[in-house]
Amino acid sequence: MNSVSDSAVAMPDVQSSFDTRRLPIQRVGVRGVRHPMLVMGADGEAMPTIADWELTVALPAEEKGTHMSRFVAQLEHYRRRSMTPALFCEMAETMLPLLNAQQGDITAAFPYFIDKVAPVSGVSSLMDYQVQWKARACENEETWFELTVVVPVTSLCPCSKAISEYGAHNQRSHVTVSAVLQQPVSIDLPTFIARIENQASCELWGLLKRSDEKYVTERAYDNPKFVEDLVRDVAMTVKNVEGVSSFRVEAENFESIHNHSAYAVVEG
Amino acid sequence: MNSVSDSAVAMPDVQSSFDTRRLPIQRVGVRGVRHPMLVMGADGEAMPTIADWELTVALPAEEKGTHMSRFVAQLEHYRRRSMTPALFCEMAETMLPLLNAQQGDITAAFPYFIDKVAPVSGVSSLMDYQVQWKARACENEETWFELTVVVPVTSLCPCSKAISEYGAHNQRSHVTVSAVLQQPVSIDLPTFIARIENQASCELWGLLKRSDEKYVTERAYDNPKFVEDLVRDVAMTVKNVEGVSSFRVEAENFESIHNHSAYAVVEG
């Protein structure tokens, strides 16, 4: 081990040595990095949130390893910037020379909040959504960007309503929409989420007064939807959003009458 | 490998050295061990399941470390036994001499299945419950045993029903009951769970035909319960179960109209 200790001044750079296995690696990097993120709002104000980050690059067959610390350096570099999808794409693009790579992916998953107004009382409260941004930069290609959002809603079962004298089972459901966006990536997230919510038996709020609770109860009963209806109606909405080039819609109903979920997915 | 095993004779036993910090450790051992478990049923047949185990002992101030491998050896030793609460307590008791300890705890958390019959159609299906057993053995004391079970049910909101023209929001809820049992620990788990389920707006089944779905929808509507009603009614039931010396009842409603839970706890 002496030779190692002698080399303290000029430490060996194992990662940079030549690899003989002739096997390129599609993606290598860091995962599970919890780091703050500033998300630019439609009003031009930045919303602070906490994201779970993954940053990876493609590694050619002849390189033994990537340089892991540079991914975290890239995160630190962008920490105080107000993030738009465009800047997020730029962050993936500037990662390429930094890591000496030809392709790179960045994913950030974070809670996102919208100030909602209760339907009858008009009281305000925040509603939280899980959002994910994903960018892939390739040399000499336009950067690819995908938005994913989990929208929690109420679903009320049409079968239960039709066959029962009174009542109908309902439950919280998660509608997850992934949309690949064309350049320029200019989707308005609150509007996009509102269009999704509008397809559910009823949308959710953080704070409801009794007059609101009457409203949401009756609205859900008036709009029964199977998990199949949910994915179809949301898919038909998402398809018509300008700038969406492809999409995937999932719905999971956490059934109130079972200990498992009803689930459906449509891709287009 | 011979030379290695030979050198084992003279290997230092760091764990057994004397500790000078004068600080006893309440519990030390292994956690997150996933291991099979056989749970003896009321019918005398063993139900195979997979448990998440934690085994710990108290460590006196003068000992530097415990012997971690012996916990896993204890698990292996009991692997093929059909477990009753009594045998589980014995497992905690025999751990004491093995680890040279005066107090020891074992916790096993596992899925438990009950074959249920749908209320109208009579079709059979399994329903899964999360169960936990916890035993504490102390020298010269009777071993303490606690049963915890998470019972998923339907809750239907009395306020929503009262104020709405039609319908009522309902959702899946988790009722978690922890009960310290007196010796002899002889509680019948399916009966215990059935008594808890009976206090909900409605119980759950794995498989429901349309005639059953009509039944559960109407039954829930006929039995509206707040989260407060749930914990109170379950607490009054558990209090009267023979052999229960103390208990804790929690209920969490995964509200279908909000993105958060309503929660209540009663201890007695």
Place this chain on the structure above:
Amino acid sequence: MNSVSDSAVAMPDVQSSFDTRRLPIQRVGVRGVRHPMLVMGADGEAMPTIADWELTVALPAEEKGTHMSRFVAQLEHYRRRSMTPALFCEMAETMLPLLNAQQGDITAAFPYFIDKVAPVSGVSSLMDYQVQWKARACENEETWFELTVVVPVTSLCPCSKAISEYGAHNQRSHVTVSAVLQQPVSIDLPTFIARIENQASCELWGLLKRSDEKYVTERAYDNPKFVEDLVRDVAMTVKNVEGVSSFRVEAENFESIHNHSAYAVVEG
């Protein structure tokens, strides 16, 4: 609501009504069903485990809904069968007429145990692995089957070893291998896992005596591997397993010197 109550004898079948949205659904069914599973071992003995199941079918554009209860009935039907990949594929195939579908997927994710012998002391203990089976049946096509297994191992950092006077950081890593298998699906799981473990800095055991601990410590130090080395070496091994038609190898190192993971993926 009277018309509904009158129809109690002949309940409306809402799911079977005609759908006008002209949107087929790729997959619809149940998810998060926790149900027992018997996995046939190489020795012809069935290992009981608990699986998390998802069963879905494709729904044509003109059908409003699928029949959710039939998925659970299918699960009940196969509950006491010893499962092989072949029988699992059959289970997906017999789901098609049951659900009146042209395509169907079944996924089961479950803990799987192997009795391992410690490298020096020779003591026995169980080691747990997370396994997933996935089958897709299509009318007039051979059923597709994919095996996924998460193999926890030790990884020891070559860079840390090379630059340090003594020691080297190491940690638990998850190597996740997904392999699409050709017919007949005849892979031996314990052998497959052993081949993967053999590529790590060191494999793991449930129970290690001190002589074993010396062995695994030195073996890991003698076999330093980056996350890049792990995926490459495992990929080269998996590629050569008979019957594997395509694969994906991921490795995640839960770094002992950071609060995040190093991660790599190779597909072939």
Place this chain on the structure above:
Amino acid sequence: MNSVSDSAVAMPDVQSSFDTRRLPIQRVGVRGVRHPMLVMGADGEAMPTIADWELTVALPAEEKGTHMSRFVAQLEHYRRRSMTPALFCEMAETMLPLLNAQQGDITAAFPYFIDKVAPVSGVSSLMDYQVQWKARACENEETWFELTVVVPVTSLCPCSKAISEYGAHNQRSHVTVSAVLQQPVSIDLPTFIARIENQASCELWGLLKRSDEKYVTERAYDNPKFVEDLVRDVAMTVKNVEGVSSFRVEAENFESIHNHSAYAVVEG
């Protein structure tokens, strides 16, 4: 919507009705509310984070239900305030008249970031910690406050080092410290965390250059600690922190040579 809001005048208030079961509820409220939080830093600047909130009150035997929407209103009311433990206690105290209760608990669990400087290279990066604040307000009593922090560190096994020719297994560990703080609650969190980290084999950083990696590898090798050493050394440190009236120290080592954890807990 006028008619709806008008009918609110005469809506039944089910929660406020009299309860005859004679069973007080220790705690009832909301749980799993994801909401932004501003945490006041030592430098007087507020750090934005996202907390998982639970707000509950005690409910007397004669009251049927609490008023769930008021908990969320309380959250909204404090949303833009820079939170100190003192203000957090005030938030629990002002919840009592709002809910007409004699006792109330608030818990907030959130990621917390510290800008750390790498030990040799001096580069800066954020390190994340999971923190929880818990306050209990009672009429006519001083409000009780508990701080919990999960500090991820490196642990290196003394036994593995002592018995092996070279190397030593090490891994990420979680040290979880809960401390009940006396009034005035004035603990400095970064200093408190640094004192805990100082007891580990080595602390963690987000970004390490090679010179740093050499340092942390050797430092861990020079400071081997069992899980028992970790809890004892951290307990002796926490005991001496001014203002701590009681504490609990847990350590969990995610063993690199096993698929389970070593675990210990000391209370004082």
